[in-house]
Structure formats: C-alpha cells, structure tokens
Amino acid sequence: MRNVLLALSDAFSERYLSSETILDFIRKHSHSLVKEVESSNGQFSDTTNPWLFFHLLEMLPTIGIVAHYPNLSQPEKVDLVMTEQITTWRETLEDDRIIHKGSLTAGSASMLWGMLHAQTSDDLFLQQNLELILRHVEVKRENALTRYGAALTSAQMWEERCCYALVFSNYALLHQDWRFLNAALKMNEWFWKEYHSLFTVRSVIPLLTSLAEQEYTFQEMQKCCA
Secondary structure, three states, rough: OHHHHHHOOOOOOOOOOOOHHHHHHHHHHHHHHHHHHHHOOOOOOOOOOHHHHHHHHHHHHHHOOOOOOOOOOOOOOOOOHHHHHHHHHHHOOOOOEEEEEEOOOOOOOHHHHHHHHHOOOOHHHHHHHHHHHHHHHHHHHHHOOOOOOOOOOOOOOOOHHHHHHHOOOOOOOHHHHHHHHHHHHHHHHHHHHOOOOOOOOOHHHHHHHHOOOOOHHHHHHHHHHH
C-alpha cells in the first residue's frame, strides 16, 4: 500500500520506511523516555513541549504498543490550544495566511493541531492554509518549513517541522485525503534521516509523536479502503 501512495504525487519518489522499523523505533525510545521521566518524578530534561510527550503516550495503545508507566500518573487527554490563543494567533496573520513567500508564522503548527481538535473550527481556513503548506512541502522537499518570520532555535524549528507532519497525518484522517498522509510519510522519512545524522542532535520526542500519529492514520485509512 505504501508504494501505491507514491503514485499520488511525483514530488515524492523515494521508498518509505517500513512500519516494522518505525514501530520498533517508537517502542524502544518511548519506553526509555517513560523510564527517564518516571525516575525524575515527572520532570523533563528535554526542552520539547510536554504536550507532545503526553500525546505520544495517548497514541501508543492505538498502534499496538503496550506502555507501562506505574510511577507516572496516567496522562489525561492532552489539553488543546485554547480558543482565545487561536484567536490571538490568527489576528497576527497577514491575509489570514500562515505562509507568505516561503516564510511561515512561527508557532502555527500547534495552533493548527488545536484547531483540528476544536469542537468548532474554520474548515475553509484550515483547507486553504494546509493546501498552501502542502504545495510548499512538495516543492521544497527536505528544505521545506525552514524559514520563519521570527527567529527560532534549531530545537524549536525541529519541533515545529515535526508538528507539521503530525498535523498532516491528522488532517489526512479527518478528511480521508491520501495526499496529506503521503506528504507526512515523506516528511517523517526526511526527519528520520536528519535525526540519525552524525552532524545533528535532535530531540526524539517530536519525531516519535509524529511517527505514531502517522502509523495510526495509515492503519485507520487502510481500513476504509478494505
């Protein structure tokens, strides 16, 4: 099925990572992370936003990974971005667009994720902006999502880029749109290579969370095609 997705866009031509490889990676690192957080009384040594870690814990059972964390409080549903925050963020956007001439508004990925999960959201806004970002990713490929209107640290940019892949997976499932899952698959493969590069140091949490969302989406969308 993954190879069939390649036909959806000429922009993505490499082979995808196998589910087995991804799930083994998620299983290994998520268990290590849980032990680390448990041993430090719930404190994070990682600078990544904690919502990504707790969303990862939510996702593990949905992709068949049994997670035991007896010394870590069972996470409640991840808090969504508040409506007031989304409203304030949208007021900063020029022409209600996240991306202008290849430059993105920093912090938008988590806002989009919050909108996707909100009870009431602006579907037209989401569609128009995600289509623009999808086209940007198709054109820029590995170099996509690297220019922002505000200065970001390398860690912040890494988290933001992984969050966009997470958003793409989520949007793909909500709308049964294989184009966005296809893009998420390729983005996560690029991020996988970046994470394993000898010349970079990246937090594993954003990548794990995006990969888990991708695998869940892929499994659910396959069911719809069965």
